[in-house]
Amino acid sequence: MLILLAFIIVFHITSAALLFISTIDNAWWVGKDFSTDVWQICTNITNCTVINENMAEYQSIQAVQAAMILSTVFCCVAFLVFILQLFRLKQGERFVLTSIIQLLSCLCVMIAASIYTDRHEELHEAVEYLQLNVASGQYGYSFILAWIAFAFTLISGVMYLILRKRK
Incomplete structure (x- = not known):
């Protein structure tokens, strides 16, 4: 059981790290001489x-920003709740709240990545004034990490539900 708990803790910390990296790093959409994320658009480096908020074209990007922040916060809160529940609750009652919070984190990152997938063309149209050929870009590693974080948070949320029945 101790090895299983150690694995779950490492898995949860990995999920949180993926969420932090994908939220902060500037590589959601990359091209030859530019990179964009949910916070800024960079030409060269x-x-x-x-x-x-002054840019009306970015309302969908602001939704992505909010959802990514929420997913990261939920993931961190779920870890803290997991640690508290590990020592405070009786066996068989553990980890339901942790699982719910982690699944909320999963939902938020899925919403953020889905909105970005659907609406990143708006970003392309909005940055034409920068003289960039953003249509020639591709999804960057931060975007891919967001989808991987979605899978990790989903798996860990389900693991917490399964773990609550363990002795």
Whole structure:
């Protein structure tokens, strides 16, 4: 049982790390001389334009920002609740709340990645003034990490439900 708990803790920390990296790093959509994420658009490496609320075209990107932040927060809260429940609750009652919070994290990252998948063309149209050929880009590793984090948080949420029945 101790090995299983250690595996789950490592798996949960890996999920949180993936969420942090995919939320923060500037590689959701990359091209030859630009990269974009949910926070900014960078040409070369040094010239970055921050996406803010004054840009009406970015409402869907703001939804992605909010969902990614929520998923990261839920994942961290789920880990703290897991640690508290590990020592406080009776056997058989453990980890239901942790599982619910982790599945909420999974839902939020799925919503964020789905919105970005559907609406990243709006970002392309909005940055034409930067003289970039953003249509020639491709999804970056942060976007892929977001989908991997979705799978990890889903698996860990289900593992917590299964683990609650273990002795």
